[in-house]
Amino acid sequence: MADALDSIIAQTYPIWECIVIDDGSSDNTSILVKKYCHRHPQIKYIYQTNQGPAVARNNGIAMSTGKYILPLDSDDTLSSLYLEKAVYYLDTNPDIKLVYCLSDTLGVPNSTFYRETYQHSLLLWKNLIHISSMYRRLDFDKTNGYNPNMCEGLEDWDFYLSFLSPNDKVYRIDEPLLHIRKTDSSRTNNATKNLQKLTQQIFKNHRDLYEPYIKDLVYYHGMWNYYAELYDSQQSSFKSMAYKIGKTLLSPYRLLKRTIKIFYHTNDIRHSSQL
Secondary structure: OHHHHHHHHOOOOOOOOEEEEEEOOOOOHHHHHHHHHHHOOOEEEEEEOOOOHHHHHHHHHHOOOOOEEOOOOOOOEEOOOHHHHHHHHHHHOOOEEEEEEEEEEOOOOOOOEOOOOOOHHHHOOOOOOOOOOEEEHHHHOOOOOOOOOOOOOOHHHHHHHHHOOOOOEEEEEEEEEEEEOOOOOOHHHHHHHOHHHHHHHHHHHOHHHHHHHHHHHHHHHHHHHHHHHHHHHHHHHHHOHHHHHHHHHHHHHHHHHHHHHHHHHHHHHHHHHHO
């Protein structure tokens, strides 16, 4: 948390406010953040009973007063230039709806990711934008916000599917200005572990977007299951007693076949040497 707050304070863009939502933590978060609040009035601390990250983000945005929104997980940090650059692109390009950047793993050299070029059609199948994008508060207010049923992660992907339409313009700053901390207990890691469950929830939340692909999904799911069962049955037969007995009975014939091949190969060599 301290690293995240320090990275906000270090921003070259001077006009910002930071709403810290404590989602029912049992550690020393309140003591730490209140110390920052005393030194920096732009930082505000709000405690709520544990309701999940989506509700925390929605409550934080509701209490904000700024023109632009940029969510930040407490494990992550921002490059000092991120706010300045993101605000510039939104200020000078009213047709751009969302700005994000490349990212890297905190403390790991050459670990840049989110390199794939954004396309709305690809956003249906994978998350192309990290949580710390910047967008207009006015546009956020036209949505239902982050969905509380995504309580174990991927609430950012789910939100982008509601927030962005196929014709909306998205701009990526091609610099790693967000630094993501990955640990065994990090939200990113936990979301990866629960990927299948969370992806199914996204499909349910956005049935209208996925409905045109339902027939294809059912077909490929069926084919996948068919080949998976076929593979499993073959693996079982390979391990069966009948297979082992058959392999033993055929081994003399295989040995004879190899011997004949070697014999003919040797004769060919001798014949060619005589020539």
